[in-house]
Amino acid sequence: MRDINVSEVTSTIAKLCMDSCYYLPEAVKAKIRAAAETEESPLGKEILNTLIENFELSQKKAVPLCQDTGLTVVFLEIGQEVHFVGGDLYEAIHAGVSKGYVDGYLRKSSVGDPVFDRKNSGDNTPAIIHTKIVPGDKVKMVVCPKGCGSENMGALKMLKPADGVEGIKKFVVDTVRAAGPNPCPPITVGVGIGGNMEQAAILAKYALTRQLGEHNADPRYAALEDELLELVNKTGVGPSGLGGSTTALGVNIEFTHTHIGGMPCAVNLNCHQARRAEAEI
Amino acid sequence: MSEQATIKYIQAPLTAETIKDLHAGDVVRISGYIYTARDAAHKRLYEALGRGEKLPLDLKDNVIYYVGPTPAKPGEVVGSAGPTTSGRMDKYTPTMIEQGMRGMIGKGLRSQEVIDACKKHGAVYFVAVGGAAAVIAQSIQSETMIAYEDLGPEAIRRYEVKDFPAIVCIDAEGNDFYKVGIAKYSKE
Numbered sequence: 001m002r003d004i005n006v007s008e009v010t011s012t013i014a015k016l017c018m019d020s021c022y023y024l025p026e027a028v029k030a031k032i033r034a035a036a037e038t039e040e041s042p043l044g045k046e047i048l049n050t051l052i053e054n055f056e057l058s059q060k061k062a063v064p065l066c067q068d069t070g071l072t073v074v075f076l077e078i079g080q081e082v083h084f085v086g087g088d089l090y091e092a093i094h095a096g097v098s099k100g101y102v103d104g105y106l107r108k109s110s111v112g113d114p115v116f117d118r119k120n121s122g123d124n125t126p127a128i129i130h131t132k133i134v135p136g137d138k139v140k141m142v143v144c145p146k147g148c149g150s151e152n153m154g155a156l157k158m159l160k161p162a163d164g165v166e167g168i169k170k171f172v173v174d175t176v177r178a179a180g181p182n183p184c185p186p187i188t189v190g191v192g193i194g195g196n197m198e199q200a201a202i203l204a205k206y207a208l209t210r211q212l213g214e215h216n217a218d219p220r221y222a223a224l225e226d227e228l229l230e231l232v233n234k235t236g237v238g239p240s241g242l243g244g245s246t247t248a249l250g251v252n253i254e255f256t257h258t259h260i261g262g263m264p265c266a267v268n269l270n271c272h273q274a275r276r277a278e279a280e281i
Numbered sequence: 282m283s284e285q286a287t288i289k290y291i292q293a294p295l296t297a298e299t300i301k302d303l304h305a306g307d308v309v310r311i312s313g314y315i316y317t318a319r320d321a322a323h324k325r326l327y328e329a330l331g332r333g334e335k336l337p338l339d340l341k342d343n344v345i346y347y348v349g350p351t352p353a354k355p356g357e358v359v360g361s362a363g364p365t366t367s368g369r370m371d372k373y374t375p376t377m378i379e380q381g382m383r384g385m386i387g388k389g390l391r392s393q394e395v396i397d398a399c400k401k402h403g404a405v406y407f408v409a410v411g412g413a414a415a416v417i418a419q420s421i422q423s424e425t426m427i428a429y430e431d432l433g434p435e436a437i438r439r440y441e442v443k444d445f446p447a448i449v450c451i452d453a454e455g456n457d458f459y460k461v462g463i464a465k466y467s468k469e
Contacts, residue, residue, distance in 0.1 A: 041466055043308075043448075050413050050446075058415040064351045064361040067414045067434075105360060107351040107434050118321070120433055149366045149389070149411065181459055182366050182389040184411035236467030240388065240410050242448065243462025273412055 001083045002137040004281060006092035009084075009139070012279050013096025013127075016143035017072060018104035020277035021064045024055045027212040028274045031249040035186060035239075044244030048186075051239075051272060065273050069106040070145030072097045072127040075209055079136035090129060098123035109148070130202060142209050142278040147271060150183035156201055156266040165224065168193065168265050169231060175267045176232045176248065181241020184271035188212060189232065189251040192266040194258040204268035207252040212274055216253050225251045239272075249274070290444070294342035295383045295405070303405050303449045305456035310444040311407070315344040315386065316427065319365050321435040327373040330380065337428035338437060340377055344384030344407075349434035350418075359421045359440070363414030364388040367406070371395050378404045386447055390459060400455035407447040408458075420445040 032055070036048035058065040074093055086092075101108055101124040110125060111118040155175045159167045172191060179187075192203025215222035228251040238244020249272065258264065291299050293313035303309070316338055318326065329336055347367050351360030367387030374385070375398040383404045388411040399406060409417055421440045428437040450458045 041462070043462070044466075047410050050410050050416060054410075054413040054416045057419075058361070061415065063354060063357075063415055063418075065415060066412045067348060067350050067361045067363050068365065069351060105352045105354045107349060107360070109349075109434070122433075152366065180390055180463070181408070181411075182368065184388065234468040236463045236465065236469070238462065238466055240408065241459055241463070242408070242450075243459075243464075243466045245466060271412055 005086040014100035017100025041244035044239040047239040068147035077140040081137035153179035190268040200264035200266040204266035305458035341381035347387035361414035406451035
């Protein structure tokens with residue numbers, strides 16, 4: 001067993017919250033720069049250049065890329081030989097989010113009761129935590145702040161086996177087209193296929209944590225990612241949804257087993273700022 | 282935005298002459314005073330109107346910016362301050378246009394009711410580049426708290442802006458630039 005004090009988790013999460021909101025991953029920056037070269041719409045090109053100016057400025061000043069610093073989604077991979085000491089692990093994560101959002105001048109966008117009170121928690125807690133137990137004695141943390149402009153445009157459909165791959169393509173493209181300008185394109189499309197209702201949704205979100213440009217390890221799904229990207233870019237939605245040839249920067253698919261009677265498919269859209277930061281302790 | 286594109290420099294609050302000269306697709310720079318309001322502030326304004334109360338700001342000729350900024354870092358006038366999704370305000374917008382509001386800045390699709398109200402009363406919907414929050418914040422010269430301070434990022438503030446970058450999306454003739462732009466580049 002390896003002892004890890006949860007205070008180390010708190011300080012790591014706080015830093016990841018700030019870093020993910022200030023600094024875009026290099027892979028995302030490279031994709032936006034490349035799109036600015038190839039975009040067919042002159043206005044779309046200018047918008048992409050504005051996005052480049054924005055991530056350069058936020059990096060230089062260490063300020064948030066976007067005012068919507070999101071709900072804080074944390075994917076944890078905990079080695080089964082780890083023994084946490086010094087307190088409650090989930091409380092330590094929430095404390096890290098609180099510290100990161102308060103000390104980092106990030107916007108607090110979390111309300112407690114969703115229907116009646118809608119009172120802001122004041123420190124962006126609680127985090128949304130997904131935990132996986134894996135072999136080993138390390139803890140990997142991936143922080144993905146997710147804004148609501150893009151989150152509101154996601155969709156889930158309980159497709160049937162007879163819908164096949166064509167059904168998936170139609171559902172993904174229809175979702176992107178209907179979202180139009182709202183999720184701040186050029187977007188990243190996370191697709192979760194299989195499992196059941198809740199598992200498909202979590203897979204779609206998990207797909208968005210994959211670095212932009214990395215394909216699914218299964219060649220059939222990797223090819224489907226490429227085909228979907230091409231189809232999505234034919235919609236004409238373009239940068240900021242004002243028309244153009246760059247609607248998405250990437251499509252990431254995750255899949256798992258499912259029931260003999262089902263083929264659930266969830267689509268989680270991310271804005272052009274595919275924000276993520278990770279650390280391992 | 283490119284300096285090659287024709288840019289219209291306009292003042293807020295808006296005059297009828299200014300609005301008449303704005304067309305869907307125009308690139309603009311807005312200077313003057315604008316007010317911030319998003320979901321929770323709209324709900325309060327709308328409910329206050331329903332009760333026949335006086336609003337904490339006069340909507341006449343004014344521009345509302347749909348934004349909930351990040352807190353300002355020490356030494357900064359404002360935090361990052363890009364547009365939020367406008368469609369969530371659609372329920373309240375026609376009433377606010379009837380009350381004299383003449384401009385909105387946000388991003389994303391609007392309802393037919395909003396487009397109709399723009400046409401009927403002569404109002405304009407501008408879009409700013411979603412996510413360009415650090416760049417946009419540079420055009421904000423000062424801020425004054427106006428109302429609903431308890432709402433934090435959703436409070437109503439007045440911004441003094443200089444050359445705030447935006448694009449006319451819905452003009453007072455009811456044209457919607459999203460439809461035009463996307464149709465032009467669709468290959469489906």
